[in-house]
Amino acid sequence: MIEWRRWAVPLGWLALLLAATLGMGQLDGLFRWIEADSRQVIYARADFLTLLGRHLLVVSVAAVLAILVGVGAAIAATRAWGRDFLPLVSQLASIGQTFPPVAVLALAVPVLGFGTLPIIVALFLYGLLPIVRNTLAGLEGIDPGVMEAARGMGMSGGQILHQVELPLAAPVILAGIRTSVTINIATAAIGATVGASNLGDPIISGIVNGNTAYVVQGALMIGLLAISVDSLFSRLPLTGSR
């Protein structure tokens, strides 16, 4: 019973998202009021379900890559043999985020061509920093007494990592992943400018054609998606306060 209540809020948001995805057409009247001059007020070049799916796909692929690389690099940089790389790793991650995703897109398109690939690269780089930073903070933040005891008891490096460091750092690492994914759900919209069709399409198309209703629809979908995902993260057992 209690388990169910825990998930009530994220499920509520997900239901809204689903309703908006499938029922956008029903809001014709509302959008006609916003955008009285246009012949068409509901974005129809692709249906919202497809756009949502592509959006999620791009964000997920970038997130998985960023988690693998980010958590991996932070773990490596906190091992005895990798300590020398610690400053380098945190600097590289910072640079990844200071570099605007739009610039990454501009640079990536000539190399990777139009489509989904450049936006995945841009999101990957942009999402790396929160993950690296939080993983480092989580691992470095473990009570030195706990680490000393773990070593003193005769645990091997791998045992310490899996049984002590990762479980203790998990809440902080997950918080980093949550930030990274939530930011990237919004950022992914710019992928529409390089032909990666996703929930950014209605926004870009609305701006180009001067159709505010399209912009609102895209923004609404992205907002609902971001809130749903963020709310799901907040209910994961490890991120809540203990």
Added chain:
Amino acid sequence: MIDLIHVTKRFGAATAVDDISLSVARGELCVLVGTSGCGKSTTLRMINRLIEHSEGEIHIEGQQIRAFRQETLRRRMGYAIQSTGLFPHWTVARNIGLVPRLLKWPAAKIQARVEELMALLGLAMEEFAGKYPHQLSGGQAQRVGVARALAADPDILLMDEPFGALDPITRESLQEELRELQARLHKTIVFVTHDMDEALRLADHLVVMHQGRIVQQGRPLELLREPADGFVESLLGGEDRGLKEAALLPVSQRMLPLGPRRLARERIGQQASLREALSVMLWRHSERLTVVDDDDMPVGELSLRRLVGARSDD
């Protein structure tokens, strides 16, 4: 059992431990004392290779510690530290079972061992087994730390201020328990402390360190009676040394057999220390005490003159 032979440890240019030699016999409780930063913890941590020594040799049962894999060596030695280092995400029972699990004991044996240790350290199974470290008091956490160190029944225990930061009463009861454990289980223990009374009470073998060197080592009474220099003398209590020595000697050593005189009204157990006897005399304004055995039967008497008397006639 443990031999340090001309061992030196340098951190960069600084020498933390400077050419020390130390032998701890099997079943002996060796206590390291000294001012802060003198190298006690470093010495202890070199024994389980949390710190690698720079020079000299360290042997366990005649074998160089570098001949063992680090993990194998450490699993053979219990290690308890002041901050306890209990894993906050594990229950008390799981924390205690750590080393047996690393050694791949069967689950039933681990369970039995955890129960045995919790009983030994006065932690009620039903109450504490499922608790997390943050739900324990400082004293309970330190007991769990000691239980975890004992879990795989190691011959050697390394303890770095394991009872630090405890109130005197809890501390004394834990010291008492350690003494009993030691008598029963014959562990070889190296123990670091700041508390001189604790050191004198526990030690079979007392080692005084100063600036990375051993200035004197031996039985506590030897050090009290013949300190090598002013540093040892002041560390062991300066003018208070008389009382510290009295705390180590039992009443039975100085009492006289019952004489024809009437029994003194105030009583003292024969196992009590001379220090306690002196305190009773001061408190009761009495120069004579009747010494009684465990069943409260008079077995002798102790006079103030006897108590402060020359050592030669013990």
